[in-house]
Amino acid sequence: MGKYSYVGKGIPRIDAFEKVTGTALYTADMKLKGMLHAKLLKSPRPHAKIVKIDTSEAEKLPGVRAILTGEEAPYKLGIYISDKEPLARGKVRYVGEAVAAVAADTEEIAEQAVELIKVEYEDLPAVFDPREAMKKGAPRVHDNPADYRHSPFIFPEPNSNVANHFKLRKGDIERGFKEADVIVENEFNQSQVQNVQMETHSSIGQWLPDGQINIWTSAQSPFAVRHLMSVALGIPLHKINVVVPYVGGGFGGKAGIHWEPLVVLLSKKAGGRPVKLVMTREEQFNTTAVRQGLFARIKTGVKKNGKITAMEIEYIWDGGAYADYGVNIGRAAGYSCTGPYEVPNIKADSVTVYTNHPYATAYRGFGHVEFHWATERQMDLVARAIGMDPVEFRLKNAALPGKITATGEKLRDDAGRVDECIKAVAKEIGWGKKPPQPKSKKVRGIGLAALWKAPAMPSFTSSSALVRLNEDGSATLSITLTEMGQGTPTAFAQMVAEGLQIPIEKVKVVTERNTDFSPYSWQTVASRGLFMDGNAVINAVENAKDQIKATAAELLGVSKGDLVVTDEKVFVRGKPDKGMPLSAVATAGIRPDGSGIRGPVMGYGFYTAEGLTNLDPETGQGRPALMWTFGAQGAEIELDTETGDIRILKIVTALDVGKAINPQLVESQIIGGVVQGLGTAIMEEFVFNDKGALLNNNLTDYKIFRAQDIPEKFVPIIIENPQRNAPYGARGIGEHPTISVAAAVANAIYNATGVGIFDLPMSREKVWRAVQKGCKK
Amino acid sequence: MMVKFDYLKPKTEKELAVLLAKHADEAKLMAGGTDLLVLMRDKIFRPQYVIDIKGVEELRRLEYDEHHGLRIGAAVTLNEIIASKVVREKFTALWEAAGTLADVTIRDRATLAGNICNASPASDTAPALLVLDAEVEVKSERGERKIPIREFFKGVKKTALEREEFVKAIRVPNPPKGAKGGYLKWGRTKGEDLAVVGVAALVADSGKTLRIALSSVAPTPILVPEAQKAFEGRGSIDEKIEKAAAAVVGKICPISDVRCCKEYRLHMAGVLTGRILKQLMGAS
């Protein structure tokens, strides 16, 4: 252990100073020379042909520099299915869809111009319920999704509203049910919700006359933006530069490509002036993307001794008007469909369906928050059906190292311990004892739920990092992983400082992500960043050290193997006087006679996902998971049966993180993730009218947690069973704290009242109703 | 973005009255602006003129005297009302209601007059003013008049104000001796929210005076005199409170909207009525 030890410590965030002083820069804060402002014209109809768009009046307005309609932008976009254009073309598919865009000298002029654009629509029948949309004869959102260019692992059904049908078949489902003593079947429902990042989508685009495209955007994945832009517009990658400053919250909603192509096209039409588009809060709710709704049906076969013999699962996703990430979310939920358990016989169908709702994109958890509501409620209900304790039931079926997952993967011996997580949570909420009951119409209960998730990503995903040694012995780290609040760059600074053995104050992580010079990393999603980019950073540090040693070895006349890099120096092991400060080798080695050798130290490291395979299109069998992070969550609640109010006394979260590089950041993610997950659990939902218009598209009527709403006590429990191929043993945890709080709360309600809840959110009204009905199962 | 308008800031009541008479239908008055600015941004209001009343000194006064009671000028903010000791002690229903509105920063701008002139069915202050039997002092170029609060609300977002009239002040007479008042609000969340239902109560003389008013259960905030009637007669206090709550539930006819369904509103109206009466009457 060297003098500088940072890994495992709660080091303050390296970006905190900028953020507490308000000097951190976000896309909407940026002003460029000659910049224009864009505003959108949005569709009031859920499904209609665009008969005519008349922009003549708008064009006359002084200060208007460019107007675009869908006909002028026939570029197909889509991360998995290329089913979308920058503006609606031919028809509109959801209320709020962008139909035309204006770029003008000021926002006000742009908005006025939008009001002058006249659109004629011819209504088409619309469909809002994904189960209705799957029926024969349902209105077709896209004529034939199979016609679109799509990824080879996505299977849109021809001439239907099915954007993807993921199938998983393991074992023999009929035999599995025959072996069961008891069969339990339930249905669970939740509507679409929204990520509600504090910073709305913001993008600035510039298409210069020489064909160079520059983009500044609040996005999670600069290289994904660059790639998708290139594919859509037919521009070579090296002519596109994507710059991402600080991101004011992503939560998956900024993972792919959104408004970047539009602003760039507007810029082109405006002669190359930069064009900025910032979503209003209302547009953030129903014009930009949302999270899929889920209808889940689960049928579980179980033996009286508690062993699950079979699971038949149907996940029907309300994916909205375009496929975006929705199809892959359906797939990821499909291959994780059981939750953290070994089930020998499984038949799962996870279907992402087009509807005339706003289109769905990634959301923290990538489908796992939605389906764990179903699976973890089901686990409790099945346990009760056979008279077994729900904790014991979970442990009996737990996906432990060596067990086989739903896709036929044998869990590695260091995969992580869901049983330890479950036991830790159970202990903390006082499992086995009924909580003391208050007087009057209030009751208390405790509930528990487990969770798992692996990053959903291509089997060949890679990350890279660059560590430059500066002439004064400080180091600069370049990465592409964006900082959207999760704090991973701080963890990387810790790794660089500890790896190079220099004080952390001398490490800079470049703030801006820029595809022209930042080293490639796939996307900032999936809780993969710490694991994959962390490995890349470690490799980059090792590479830098190797270069340092090579120069020093030559200067000292020793072999590399004799040298150590520590205490801001490089020297012969055991002989600190026979060496030199790191600054001496940063740009070149200098011989006593003044001649130079070797060159600037720039450590390069990469990490590519190992051991993953494609999944069989019929059975879903294969190895999709780089690492599983296991966990469990518990809730202690007090329910006012008179009003339906849930007072959350305690939320416990245990995650097997492998290694907490920065325990304070881990706790921050846990607390923040729990509160976001609780939003889904008790207050968030989209309320549509019968014409598909979102009624609560503002923060007055779409409720998210405020300071007074939070649980009275948070108990984060960090469990560390390291994973060998992970950086310092650390697994990703960014999404996991959101995943099973809803089920834990509902299980606590059951524990308190005997009332089962099957639909989200558990609003005061819904809980009151459920308690009134007293539905027991 | 905000609609375009001319901003006017009169310095006296007379000037304000003249401007309002001149521009009437094309003008909107602004006090705190917390409702108006949102309505203008959402393009629901598109006034040619916005007349800011905060320049009129007389309208900023909050006064109390033992004879006339409370007089709250149109530009007095909710936080000023909340900071007043006499409001807290003698006009508790109003004090409690004011404190439930939005959040502390909004309450620093929002005014009582603005809240009642916005005339939302969900107004928090209106039920309190109803049980306190307040009166609205109104002025125009043509003269002055007083509108009892129970005649002030005419419909959803509609008041009894004529097009050229503005609110000068709200008068709240001293409640009956020994009276206790309060306001309970129920929302969708513990954090700030618009009322799913709000109940104001004033009780005196062991229930011989018993006034109940609710928000969010009708097109306007309403008094429910049936509650007083139900409280008369025999029975323990708890039994009589139950009857009063049932009378409220029996009288009102709330709707379902984006915030919740009518059944829940109805239920919570009864629950809150029972709770506030128990609170004020010191019952079990």
Next chain:
Amino acid sequence: MSRHKIFLKVNGQRYEVEVEANKTLLRLLRDDLEMTGTKCACERGDCGLCTVLLDGVPTKSCMVLAVEADGHEVTTVEGIFGEELNAVQRAFIKHSAVQCGFCTPAFIVAATALLKRNPKPTEEEVKEAIGGILCRCTGYRQIIDAILDASKSTK
């Protein structure tokens, strides 16, 4: 639309600006004076990210017309940082009360004003003071802890 010449102080500096009647104080600060620390995230008074101090009082600047600020003093997050970070800012860093940082300026401004007005607030009082400001990342716990911790060092 009327235009108005206004005089105001922002972060101790005098400004003379001409504004259109419908310009909000938020837009004046961000667009005209280019002080982008204060954020715009809803423009309806719901989220609180536009919170500044108006004559020392936390105010949602999207709910104030610029012309109303004539003759008044505005403090933004840029004006909070003097020679060094104040107790609230230091506490936010210490408690990891910052994640994406978009809401941070609003909390810093509101908390700084709170502790000036009420140097030893209870947890309930802290929650009330910040109840109008939304955060999606932190879950508020560490923000509340930071403010309570900062109050320990205020007199």
